[in-house]
Amino acid sequence: MSVKECTHHKERKKKLVQRFCGCLLILLFIILLTILIIWAVLQPKKPRFTLQDATIFNFNVSAPNIFSTTLQISISSRNPNSRIGIYYDNLDVFATYRDQQITYYTVIPAVYQGHKDVNLWSPFLYGNNVPIAPFNGPQLKEDQAAGAVWLTVKVSGRVRWKVGTVITGRYHLHVTCPAYIPFGNTPRYGGIVVGNAVKYQLSQRCEVTAS
Structure with missing residues (x-):
């Protein structure tokens, strides 16, 4: 395998990891935002x-x-x-x-x-x-x-x-x-x-x- 092919493989793997992390952060943000919106709409009060x-x-x-x-x-x-x-x-x-x-x-x-x-x-x-x-x-x-x-x-x-x-x-x-x-x-x-x-x-x- 040439040095060029090895470098290309590493860059592709790095991009996949970055995309995965980006998608995970977006998913967590959406979940937290949904929880906050639901909590705000419900307006929970203490007994x-x-x-x-x-x-x-x-x-x-x-x-x-x-x-x-x-x-x-x-x-x-x-x-x-x-x-x-x-x-x-x-x-x-x-x-x-x-x-x-x-x-x-x-x-x-x-x-x-x-x-x-x-x-x-x-x-x-x-x-x-x-x-x-x-x-x-x-x-x-x-x-x-x-x-x-x-x-x-x-x-x-x-x-x-x-x-x-x-x-x-x-x-x-x-x-x-x-x-x-x-x-x-x-x-x-x-x-x-x-x-x-x-x-x-x-x-x-x-x-x-x-x-």
Whole structure:
């Protein structure tokens, strides 16, 4: 084989590789552009959570820095999307006081939420003799003297979006719901006696982030 034929063969192979790479880049660009257009048309929105109420069975401070908590909350989730469904996977609900967790995790079963659908969950939250960090002690004493405390109910888990028959990967979901909870089991601040518990209507909008 001559040197000229060998050089021609290499140049032809090089052009084929360049064409292949060019076609591949164009195909990837078209796919990404299509996804962006579909995403823009659908305008996906995060689910909207609302803390509806809290029923208090037990809520007290048994020592200067120790919480004991038994309460049931009602929290709703609405899918605002008209073309996108939502899969909720392994949601955990718990309560915190000044960024410190004071109840155990309560698991909400996995569920699919259709377009514009609303789901309502009523999990129990428990925390027995949970110690509070010393630096939160003074604030806890002030709250106890006032007869009520600001807690934060949180929901943490993963969600997947469904568009037609396409289901995305999992995204982290974080929900934060502030709640003003009275101490003891007496009907303060408009509470309604329900058996041996007191129910408070909250209707508190929650902050939702997904990443």
